[in-house]
Amino acid sequence: MEQLPTPHNNFFSFALSHLPSARSLIETQLSSAALAELDLQTLQLEFGSFIDPDLREKFSDLLFSVRLAREKADAKAGDALVYFLFEHKSQIDPLTVLQLLSYIVRIWEKRLRDGLPLCPIVPLVVYHGESGWTAARSLVELIPVPDGLPEYQVGFCPPLLDLSQLSDEEIAGEPVLRNTLRLLKYSRSKQLVGKLRDILELIAQSLPENSLSEWIKAIGVYVMSVNKNIGAQEYKQTLKSVFPTQFEPGSLADRLLIQGREEGLERGELRGKIHLLQEMLGEQLTANEELDSQPLSELSTLISQLQSRLRNRKS
Helix, strand or coil, rough: CCCCHHHHHHHHHHHHHCCHHHHHHHHHHHHHHHHHHHHEEEEEEEECCCCCCCHCCCCCCCEEEEEEECCCCCCCCCCCCCEEEEEEEEECCCHHHHHHHHHHHHHHHHHHHHCCCCCCCEEEEEEEECCCCCCCCCHHHHCCCCCCHHHCCCCCCCCEEEEHHHHHHCCCCCCCHHHHHHHHCCCCCCCHHHHHHHHHHHHHHHHHHHHHHHHHHHHHHHHHHHHCCCCCCCCCHHHHHHHCCCCCCCCCCHHHHHHHHHHHHHHHHHHHHHHHHHHHCCCCCCHHHHHCCHHHHHHHHHHHHHHHHHHHHHH
């Protein structure tokens, strides 16, 4: 049930923290009747204020608030709003429904502790696995219930955006969102090699110049982490075709690729240390794929834990 940070989660959180994309995702997934109740111009990211440290280790930290369109002028702060909870899945997780419900209850509990009323929370799961979603979509599917008891059960069916079942033309939203979702959809596929240039071009045309370098770095680190067909050299060549006049030795784009390559070298060194410590402890070696899916900070933490166990064993 736990969901630790991965390159997929890291990029999803980065990309959907872009408010126009988050707003567009809500607009494409909600009904017109639901959208009429909201003032999406007030959408803002809640920076973890409702997520305790224990919960932060298990769930994405993409919680948004939005004011109601017909909010009363005398409404107290926090009384007239809706939360949107974005949860990302790169693999099928059979307990996703329970996971989201647990998260929602914790948010409500935090509001009550702060003296605030309960408010609506709208969850949305974005999934981009290599096959269609087959896990439970609702609590009814997850929990077997005898015929006479359904009316006494909690009904919860979070919406799911299954990118594996959509063509590129069916992916809706503003340009940055559409291409972010395309990037997630093809992240592990050989097809990304042929689509990356188009994705980068469209994102570059849609973003202000002062934020472009941050996106170039984020996309580069992401695709080089999860796609075995794209390395630093391939990404560099793609960037050169998109930004022919900006890509020079020592340029920002070149420096970003060097950073990505250095991160790859650092990851290899950390992975080697982990395997050495596990061998010294007589433990089973963690698979490279599992280690490569974790951020560098998690690998450093694991090394510290292994070193501590080794010291305790020798003392």
